[in-house]
Amino acid sequence: MPNWLLPENIADVLPSEARKIEDLRRLMLDNFRLYGYELVMPPMLEYVESLLAGAGQDTDLRTFKLVDQLSGRLLGLRADMTTQVARIDAHLLNRNTVTRLCYAGSVLHTRPSGLHATREPLQIGCEMYGHAGLEADAEIQELALASLALAGFDDVRLDLSHVGVLRAILLEDPVAKRDEAQLHSLLRGKDVPGLEEITNNYSATTRNALLALPHLYGDVDVLAKAREVLPALPGITKALSELAALAASAIGRAQVAIDLADLRGYQYESGAMFALYVAGLPNAVARGGRYDQVGEAFGRARPATGFSLDLRELARLLPTAERKHSIRAPWGNAPELREKIAELRKAGEVVIQSMPGHDNVQDEFECDRVLVLDNGNWILKNLG
Numbered sequence: 411m412p413n414w415l416l417p418e419n420i421a422d423v424l425p426s427e428a429r430k431i432e433d434l435r436r437l438m439l440d441n442f443r444l445y446g447y448e449l450v451m452p453p454m455l456e457y458v459e460s461l462l463a464g465a466g467q468d469t470d471l472r473t474f475k476l477v478d479q480l481s482g483r484l485l486g487l488r489a490d491m492t493t494q495v496a497r498i499d500a501h502l503l504n505r506n507t508v509t510r511l512c513y514a515g516s517v518l519h520t521r522p523s524g525l526h527a528t529r530e531p532l533q534i535g536c537e538m539y540g541h542a543g544l545e546a547d548a549e550i551q552e553l554a555l556a557s558l559a560l561a562g563f564d565d566v567r568l569d570l571s572h573v574g575v576l577r578a579i580l581l582e583d584p585v586a587k588r589d590e591a592q593l594h595s596l597l598r599g600k601d602v603p604g605l606e607e608i609t610n611n612y613s614a615t616t617r618n619a620l621l622a623l624p625h626l627y628g629d630v631d632v633l634a635k636a637r638e639v640l641p642a643l644p645g646i647t648k649a650l651s652e653l654a655a656l657a658a659s660a661i662g663r664a665q666v667a668i669d670l671a672d673l674r675g676y677q678y679e680s681g682a683m684f685a686l687y688v689a690g691l692p693n694a695v696a697r698g699g700r701y702d703q704v705g706e707a708f709g710r711a712r713p714a715t716g717f718s719l720d721l722r723e724l725a726r727l728l729p730t731a732e733r734k735h736s737i738r739a740p741w742g743n744a745p746e747l748r749e750k751i752a753e754l755r756k757a758g759e760v761v762i763q764s765m766p767g768h769d770n771v772q773d774e775f776e777c778d779r780v781l782v783l784d785n786g787n788w789i790l791k792n793l794g
């Protein structure tokens with residue numbers, strides 16, 4: 411095997427694609443700052459216990475593990491930054507008020523989430539701690555939508571779901587509660603035959619409620635239907651009214667859909683959840699939601715909500731950025747030349763000095779001017 415081959419679903423990012431990704435990263439981080447989100451940079455690897463605190467088995471399977479030569483302990487390469495940021499909020503900042511944090515960095519997955527998905531997504535996102543009310547969820551939802559708008563996506567679908575619905579059903583039925591993990595995955599896959607089989611020995615109320623969930627999908631009217639067909643448990647009533655409020659806050663910004671069986675996530679979610687979809691991609695481009703129990707796993711319970719997305723995936727959907735105009739200049743030490751070049755760069759121009767004997771071949775830049783010496787003055791001349 412040639413030594414320049416990379417592992418499956420791992421790839422280099424070449425200049426024009428890297429530029430697109432970096433432009434998006436800057437745009438989004440600058441926007442998060444405008445909402446008061448402070449940037450944090452958690453480490454690439456941690457002890458597995460802290461990396462997996464509050465997260466489910468899926469995250470465990472997705473995490474690359476290695477042994478630390480210094481401590482002999484097992485380390486994990488992060489597969490998701492959300493729990494790392496929760497750890498920072500819980501232990502390092504120790505604030506009792508609302509804390510808003512944002513981040514951008516590579517994460518690694520042992521298995522790709524789809525056939526062509528990368529195993530090294532570039533995750534960017536925001537997390538808000540310390541407020542249990544829906545206002546926090548609404549701000550996070552707004553920021554997620556604003557991020558896609560900044561990236562140039564104007565036709566976005568927002569799918570809302572709520573872990574509270576399943577939780578409330580299971581709270582009433584200890585038999586079904588034992589199958590919680592399995593029910594999660596059957597619902598995620600909308601596996602109706604599987605659900606019919608597993609719910610055979612449950613009470614009729616639980617069975618009917620669980621079998622109704624995969625069909626509770628569609629526009630906001632689904633909420634009214636859910637109120638009719640699901641049992642009127644306090645947890646369900648609360649979840650449905652939260653979803654109605656969040657749907658209302660997105661009106662005009664996205665096409666809103668409700669999907670009560672969409673429980674895809676990292677299994678740390680504890681309340682309302684959302685997924686954003688854009689044309690051209692069947693998978694969600696961004697996900698978010700409430701996860702109040704993660705702080706508790708770090709010994710400090712804090713209400714939490716946030717969202718994240720993969721910049722590499724998002725950038726792939728965008729057209730290649732236009733090539734930036736640039737200026738070619740000769741290489742030289744003459745003070746007037748150096749001064750002129752510095753002045754142009756300060757004004758935001760790309761000035762590429764030619765190495766003697768070489769032509770420039772560059773994907774990203776289109777050279778449309780040259781710097782030439784004319785009667786003792788360095789001047790710009792248009793090319794072509």
Ligand SMILES: N[C@@H](Cc1c[nH]c[nH+]1)C(=O)O
Nearest residue numbers: 492697698699716717718
């Ligand atoms: N990190 C989660 C999304 C999320 C961020 N905060 C809360 N949820 C994901 O990638 O699916």
